[in-house]
Amino acid sequence: MRLAGKVALVTGGASGIGRGVAIRFAEEGADVAVADVNRQGAEETAAEVRRLQTRGLAIEADVTSRADCERIVRETVASLGKLDIFVANAGIGRGAPFLELAEDDWEAVIRTNLTGVFLSCQAAARQMMGQGHGGRIITMASVAAERAMEWMAAYCASKGAVRMLTKVMALELAPHRITVNAIGPGVIDTPLAAPLIEMMKAAQAEIAPLGRVGEPKDVADLALFLASDEADYVTGGIIFVDGGLAIGPRRR
Numbered sequence: 367m368r369l370a371g372k373v374a375l376v377t378g379g380a381s382g383i384g385r386g387v388a389i390r391f392a393e394e395g396a397d398v399a400v401a402d403v404n405r406q407g408a409e410e411t412a413a414e415v416r417r418l419q420t421r422g423l424a425i426e427a428d429v430t431s432r433a434d435c436e437r438i439v440r441e442t443v444a445s446l447g448k449l450d451i452f453v454a455n456a457g458i459g460r461g462a463p464f465l466e467l468a469e470d471d472w473e474a475v476i477r478t479n480l481t482g483v484f485l486s487c488q489a490a491a492r493q494m495m496g497q498g499h500g501g502r503i504i505t506m507a508s509v510a511a512e513r514a515m516e517w518m519a520a521y522c523a524s525k526g527a528v529r530m531l532t533k534v535m536a537l538e539l540a541p542h543r544i545t546v547n548a549i550g551p552g553v554i555d556t557p558l559a560a561p562l563i564e565m566m567k568a569a570q571a572e573i574a575p576l577g578r579v580g581e582p583k584d585v586a587d588l589a590l591f592l593a594s595d596e597a598d599y600v601t602g603g604i605i606f607v608d609g610g611l612a613i614g615p616r617r618r
């Protein structure tokens with residue numbers, strides 16, 4: 367029970383990686399609030415959390431709204447008492463060749479993946495600072511913060527920016543004993559990555575040097591470490607959980 371007595375809030379927790387993180391945290395004893403635009407999915411995750419004998423809360427919210435970001439923190443604290451761990455995980459992808467990428471798609475990706483992380487982390491950090499006993503913030507970047515990928519200009523730009531935002535937050539929040547780290551997942555089997563996985567399989571492209579697609583649990587296990595007491599001296603980093611994809615391709 368590595369998170370016994372802790373309260374966590376996970377954005378984008380209705381699906382994929384966010385759901386995996388919420389459940390993994392609950393398995394280790396945390397009470398978990400899940401915020402997502404998808405209310406039904408968030409309710410399902412919260413129900414799974416409650417089945418693990420901890421408290422689970424679903425909140426319908428959009429991380430691109432400052433008011434919603436402030437509300438999810440308020441509602442978490444009102445229902446679960448405090449906020450110890452915040453995971454800024456909500457994200458979207460819009461693939462298109464650079465020359466055909468529509469401005470609306472660019473704006474949507476940057477707004478969700480970057481501005482959403484900024485707004486939600488600001489609200490979470492303010493709450494943690496007020497509590498005065500430190501905290502853990504984890505952002506969901508990507509292997510795309512390290513390695514350029516065709517058709518993913520907006521996505522790569524957003525994740526590269528999240529990586530640098532994470533470092534600045536880590537610097538400024540260190541005096542408050544709030545650690546801030548980014549996770550860089552590779553290709554993980556979720557609805558977001560499904561078209562990419564199909565494309566890569568069809569092209570017999572390398573998914574990862576370790577030779578398999580990742581599962582949400584692979585990412586959740588790393589998030590658990592970063593959220594735990596064992597990671598007390600870890601801040602400002604990005605850790606890839608990508609089967610080696612960020613290193614580069616293997617010789618065939």
Ligand SMILES: NC(=O)c1ccc[n+]([C@@H]2O[C@H](COP(=O)([O-])OP(=O)(O)OC[C@H]3O[C@@H](n4cnc5c(N)ncnc54)[C@H](O)[C@@H]3O)[C@@H](O)[C@H]2O)c1
Nearest residue numbers: 378380381382383403428429456457508553554556558559
């Ligand atoms: N799956 C992968 O291969 C992969 C790889 C690297 C990084 N990531 C990142 O991991 C995170 C989770 O992705 P996933 O693969 O689990 O995708 P997913 O589509 O399964 O889940 C994303 C969740 O975010 C929610 N969401 C989207 N926009 C939102 C908003 N504005 N406000 C609140 N919630 C919103 C969605 O409703 C969904 O439940 C994303 O940030 C993604 O970029 C995923």
